[in-house]
Amino acid sequence: MIGLGKSISHTGASMGYGWDQEKDAKVVYREHLSGDNPMEITQEFKVIQSQNHKCKKNTLSFVLSPTIEDGRKLKDKELKEITERFVKEMKLQERQAIAFVHRDKNHLHIHLYVNRIGFDGKAYKDNYVGKRSQQAAEKVAQKMGLTTVREVQQQKLDRVKDVRAKIKQIHEKVITELRAKDFDQYIKYMKQRDVAVIPSIDKSNRLQGFRFEFKGHNLKGSDVHRSMSMGRIAERIGFDKSVAQKITKENTLGLLGKTVAISPNLAVTIARKAIQLAVKKSIGLGMEI
Incomplete structure (x- = not known):
């Protein structure tokens, strides 16, 4: 499984992409949110984000991509567990968050959006967030018996x-x-x-x-x-x-x-x-x- 992560400022547009029904998007995880559409969720994020005017890239965007083979076997319950474990590994519990699964392509993937601003108004430190996302995804894959990035790389090398x-x-x-x-x-x-x-x-x-x-x-x-x-x-x-x-x-x-x-x-x-x-x-x- 591959994990990608970055801080973004365009929360609404990204949320709209994540919740795109044409991509068979389905919510598999939500925390401290009640909205029923991207606009409502974005507004809920903004209420908390208004406590911190200095932070411009105030939303964390992640993509979790199991291998094609693993993705075919994963049910909604397991996709939720993947997301929960990843959030815990990244130490992002108790923050507003929502995740959607896309099944529009053979390669199933999860889009996760987390409010970078906590309820205390403090911004989550995003230094090396891309690298930390990879490491967190690797740990989750190991714990859940999924194929890790290293294993994928080794398989490719073995084939050649x-x-x-x-x-x-x-x-x-x-x-x-x-x-x-x-x-x-x-x-x-x-x-x-x-x-x-x-x-x-x-x-x-x-x-x-x-x-x-x-x-x-x-x-x-x-x-x-x-x-x-x-x-x-x-x-x-x-x-x-x-x-x-x-x-x-x-x-x-x-x-x-x-x-x-x-x-x-x-x-x-x-x-x-x-x-x-x-x-x-x-x-x-x-x-x-």
Whole structure:
């Protein structure tokens, strides 16, 4: 089960969405409320919220999403229990709250709205509320025997176990036998073996890592194998010393016809590898002499 949470200011509009009858919305939980429609509920929230004029985002909005398989089995009683347990984990008891379940799609989900302002006029601290929502949902799922986020992630990884192994095998062959001299060659050799290596570049034009696409699967390097992070790949590629020196000086490198920024740590890794290769080469030449 996944839990999402944030503070909002548009209480009425969100409440209207949650109670949308076209989405087969049904109330599964309510606390300290008597209204029969979104407008009435919003007004009840505002009565309490009027005690705190400083807090603008004065409503907490959560979405609880069991897996599709779990959602098909859950009855209204269990959906109410999920919500109650989540509210308790978030320490939001004794506040105005209402939750609706949406069954309009295959993926059942719960919309929960809680008044951020308590009856004492104090605002609930919403720092890291998104992260705390995830953790609370994880605990509720464990206690109720539902599938957790971690289990979902593991299931996904298990399904692509063979794909990961094949990508790793191709990677090792490219690294040890073909001995790529830079990232461009590495990407080229992998593509020749049907593995697309896709650079991840952020808005600042900084290279963040690589993704690997193979047989319909798209995986981060670290999800394929811990040895396939960008830094680990750089450690095993034989960058030319002069190229490495320029990379270290500018913290940039050429990639697929473009110049991209890299982190200082990656630049140091590339330089260190180039020096090691240069030393080995010098020793080899000395022995020949």
